[in-house]
Amino acid sequence: xEDEILDVLNRNLAAIWNGDLQxxxxxxAQDVSFFEWYVTTQxxxxxxxxLREIQVHAEALGGGAGARTEHEVLQPRVQVYGDTxxxxxxxxxxSVRDAAVTRxxxxxxxxxxxxxxxxxxVHCHKSPCWRAPHDPPL
Numbered sequence: 001x002e003d004e005i006l007d008v009l010n011r012n013l014a015a016i017w018n019g020d021l022q023x024x025x026x027x028x029a030q031d032v033s034f035f036e037w038y039v040t041t042q043x044x045x046x047x048x049x050x051l052r053e054i055q056v057h058a059e060a061l062g063g064g065a066g067a068r069t070e071h072e073v074l075q076p077r078v079q080v081y082g083d084t085x086x087x088x089x090x091x092x093x094x095s096v097r098d099a100a101v102t103r104x105x106x107x108x109x110x111x112x113x114x115x116x117x118x119x120x121x122v123h124c125h126k127s128p129c130w131r132a133p134h135d136p137p138l
Contacts, residue, residue, distance in 0.1 A: 002078045005085045005112055008119045009073065013091070017069040019058030021051055028121045029113065035125045038106075061123075069095045083114040090129065105129050 008027050015023035025047065034044040044050075076089040086111045095102045113124040 001080055005078050005080070005087060005119055006073070006076060007122075008061060009076075009087055009110060010071075012108075012121055013071050013073075016054055016057065017071065019054055021054060024051065024054060027119075029115070032121055033123050037126055037128055067097045069093060085112045085114075085119065086110070087112065091126075 011023060012027035014020070015027065015029040015044070028047055028050070030047050031045065032047055032050075036044065036051070039053075074090040074092055076087055079086045079088075087108075089108060090105055092103065092105045092109050106129055107127045109125045110121055112119045113122045
């Protein structure tokens, strides 16, 4: 079951980078909710916002030979409770464009629910990978 849930997670993330609206819709519940610190301080409800975001990302990141975005899910932990699963991990995103590579990372918690047609994302919370301000310097 863990592999099945991680497969849905990876298909969901790949749909973002590939601009695949249909695959994204197939892996999300219509009422999915998000906390995305780098987008807004408010909760984002529903699928429509992210479908528009995927289109914008595809236009901004696409183009040019060899341009691509890919991801790695680092240290995934899957917890299953009946028809609900929680996946926590660090997401590493690599983008290649104009012969330059950029990397970003953040921590994510994603909640999936098993519907009649399979596992779907119902909630995602993203947090920056920054040291806490009260931590002593390295």
